[in-house]
Amino acid sequence: MGDMTNSDFYSKNQRNESSHGGEFGCTMEELRSLMELRGTEAVVKIKETYGDTEAICRRLKTSPTEGLPGTAPDLEKRKQIFGQNFIPPKKPKTFLQLVWEALQDVTLIILEIAAIISLGLSFYHPPGESNEGCATAQGGAEDEGEAEAGWIEGAAILLSVICVVLVTAFNDWSKEKQFRGLQSRIEQEQKFTVVRASQVVQIPVAEIVVGDIAQIKYGDLLPADGLFIQGNDLKIDESSLTGESDQVRKSVDKDPMLLSGTHVMEGSGRMVVTAVGVNSQTGIIFTLLGAGGEEEEKKDKKGVKKGDGLQLPAADGAAASNAADSANASLVNGKMQDGNVDSSQSKAKQQDGAAAMEMQPLKSAEGGDADDKKKANMHKKEKSVLQGKLTKLAVQIGKAGLVMSAITVIILVLYFTVDTFVVNKKPWLPECTPVYVQYFVKFFIIGVTVLVVAVPEGLPLAVTISLAYSVKKMMKDNNLVRHLDACETMGNATAICSDKTGTLTTNRMTVVQAYVGDVHYKEIPDPSSINAKTMELLVNAIAINSAYTTKILPPEKEGALPRQVGNKTECGLLGFVLDLKQDYEPVRNQMPEEKLYKVYTFNSVRKSMSTVVKMPDESFRMYSKGASEIVLKKCCKILNGAGEPRVFRPRDRDEMVKKVIEPMACDGLRTICVAYRDFPSSPEPDWDSENDILNDLTCICVVGIEDPVRPEVPEAIRKCQRAGITVRMVTGDNINTARAIAIKCGIIHPGEDFLCLEGKEFNRRIRNEKGEIEQERIDKIWPKLRVLARSSPTDKHTLVKGIIDSTHTEQRQVVAVTGDGTNDGPALKKADVGFAMGIAGTDVAKEASDIILTDDNFSSIVKAVMWGRNVYDSISKFLQFQLTVNVVAVIVAFTGACITQDSPLKAVQMLWVNLIMDTFASLALATEPPTETLLLRKPYGRNKPLISRTMMKNILGHAVYQLTLIFTLLFVGEKMFQIDSGRNAPLHSPPSEHYTIIFNTFVMMQLFNEINARKIHGERNVFDGIFRNPIFCTIVLGTFAIQIVIVQFGGKPFSCSPLQLDQWMWCIFIGLGELVWGQVIATIPTSRLKFLKEAGRLTQKEEIPEEELNEDVEEIDHAERELRRGQILWFRGLNRIQTQIEVVNTFKSGASFQGALRRQSSVTSQSQDVANLSSPSRVSLPNALSSPTSLPPAAAGHPRREGVP
16 A cells, blocks of 8 residues: 555545445545635535535534544545545665665776776787787786686676675665654654544544544644634644745634644644545645655655655654645656755745745755755754764865875876886887786776775765664664754754753642632642632633643552643643542533633733633623733732632732742742633623733632652753753743742752843843844853743744854854744754654644654753764764774875885775775774763864864874884785785786785784774773674674685685685784784873874854855765765756756746736635735746646646645
């Protein structure tokens, strides 16, 4: 099923429908066309065709209150007729495709060509072969059998190329598999609440069927299309589909259309599902884009496309929520390119209006095959720090290698020609040409091998392996990583802005103090001590004025605490009702949700929630609850001990704040005030003028709710502070409560110099007279700020942005943020790493985040820091090892070639060394598990070089040791071992023991140096914890075993001749010398070696031009695979020019097309204001780009699919 492309999926559904249309009162087609309409049009259509929404429910055989019966055959039938709620994923790349991709590597291609030429020449025996006059070094050792073996070298090179390719492809394949696993894990976690057989149940999003009654609430991402049946104050952000950033208010009689992929910003309600999967609005857009289509040749290297296997609410990436944006940016050149422009970006774009949107397709056209990570993280201006540094380093090394290899080839060729034709004055005989060509090919192959060894293609591999490994392990530590590089950025974090509720605290709210009837009770009052009238009001106010989805259920196990379901603060209040030996259920049954007259739902601006009910005598009563300082300001009466309201003056209020609220807050309690107000039946109040309604309240009681600090948090915060990370608390709570909790957590220590501010005060301090935010004002505040209380989501965003943009410290701050609410989205997006809460977090928050904390626990963030630092260190270990090999191999090949006309390390041997050094070593060193010691050092800054002085000392020190020994062996080895010299051997001579010993010693030294490389901060004990890493041990032993096989049985292909035991012993002994030498190097103090340069730093100036960075990102971010493909830049340039020409042409031809669209849209949107008109013309542009004629027929038919509201 999963592999079916969308089109099959579509046609299959169409077929089914014709056969089953009769079973339900409406077909899928009818419902689909209904969902295309908007606003009043839709209402009219529903009236004309069906009557009302209830009639539609009847036709779909479902009940608005009880939902579907939920029986298996019924659900199955609905799936068959109306489709399933998931979009079939794109097929993963096959192994062969990955092999083909790995073969695209330039250096490998050069090698293949050289090998093929060498093969061809070895089979060609020219007449001149016998002619002794051809070449100097010919003859001698060469007998007939050896001449026949000339083909072996070419074949061996081809073989080793195949090896390298298979290893690379396998790595990519397993990586892709891991990503798919991660993706499906994220998807399974996505659940939605529906009513089935009158029971409220949570089901996986993919299980939702047409006819389901879904409960929607603040923060949800709608998983399917539906019609609004009942609810209150529902506001939806439809910008992901229409591009209009204003929130749309939904109501049964004005605009009941709810679309998949849109966000609920306020309120709650129920909807009946009318379209799922590929038939929902987002699904249709995906189908148009061919999310499952084969036309996408440029599939992404990074495995998971954001649109892969998405169940509709895009669990990953801004996919479904951004379907329209992807539609905007993606129909370029007729190919879908992963144009998932980030939501935050699209928001900005909407303000810039059409012009900005017109630019986007260009970007997408050139960035189409760029790295997915870049797409996912467009909003993170710079590339991940590590990648920036690595790319730069790799490019530098590559250039150096290229120069070296070129010089090698030139010297070899010159030496040969001078020697043959000038010194020995040999004429160039035509019959000798093939022999000479063979020599030149040999030189060329040597040059290429130098290049192969010099280019660190293991670098990108090491990064990927290390990240993929860490991500897998972080799952166990409750970190679900959504963007790979977030993991590594976390290691550099210098500041964490954390929420209080649920992250630092347990999020189990319990009422522990109350102020009722003029008495302040320090624990739960005895029910008999409270007046009956007051009690009744209190129970009603709490039971009715809270979401009916919030309940307290009996504990799952004996002796456990009761389960709290829904909003935790409301659970605390309901628990208070139960503690007063009362029951809230009967009250709710008597006043079911449908009968509530009007609800003002809680939002971050109101900070209160109110519900209006109609009393039996036709009058109205409104119950309110909310933050005590806010609700008390609106109270003018309070219930006294006898349950009678008495006057409540401002000065009484001030006294109450001092005597009741502040003491509660200083105990770390959250204070909630419960109040009510009665309205006459006539004249009916104007419910829309909120300020008049929410006034003149009568206070019933004030309660103090405790939310205890998680036991493991203080220790975790101590670890952070020790690791040089500042923890700040940003909360919506009262400042006293916040301060009390911050002290309990250890965020602030009494007697320190720190700031605790309220949102208002913070804003006053950072804004100038004109009300604009000034960076230098923020710089005065943030270094000392530890607690920001009563903060709005914008304050959080301002703070994060202020810290990130600050130049106050010499290092740019790297900020991590936690968030759970819908409104935390912007801050999560802005931060370098956004953590969303897995349990309490809303879908919107999860979507904006980089890492999801599956247990909502602050201490998991510390684990993430540890893993992040570990990734960084793993890469450094690998670099230290790899560069030693590179330096030595290149110098040996180069000098050897210059002095002895032949590289001591043959092409095939070089490739083998390259394979161990690059592929295996990256596996071995990149999978070191993290240790607690990582948290004892300060974070590396953004501009700390990758290769520190200590590492440089190690690299050069070991290189000196290795080069000394290899050159000793090269020039006097034959005397030491009493063997024949291998220098100046003729063209096809048999392998010599001499060169075999050099090769073997070289590999042994690398193996032991790999152990040295495990420590990069100059530690003495390199074996520390070596058995905790089985992969490392396996690889070292495995390499050793293969090396024995190669030397003893490799023969001609590997240019090896078998060695005796004593020779082996010498090789291993010299290798072991590496460990001893490592200790010697560790003794030299780094501080003395001032001349050592550091390498691989990102300088400040490279970070500043963010706009340019966004442009260049495409060019640089091929660190993953494009590192060594110069030609990509050529194609880029051409591509840019082509795209621009295309755009110009389209504008010429497309003007009339757009005009038509505008006309269409003006008909559609009469009910809406004229402002919307910018939307259709803007959004349709990319479609125009793919040339107006090639629009899919469906799109041409339905104007709204181009985003016409």
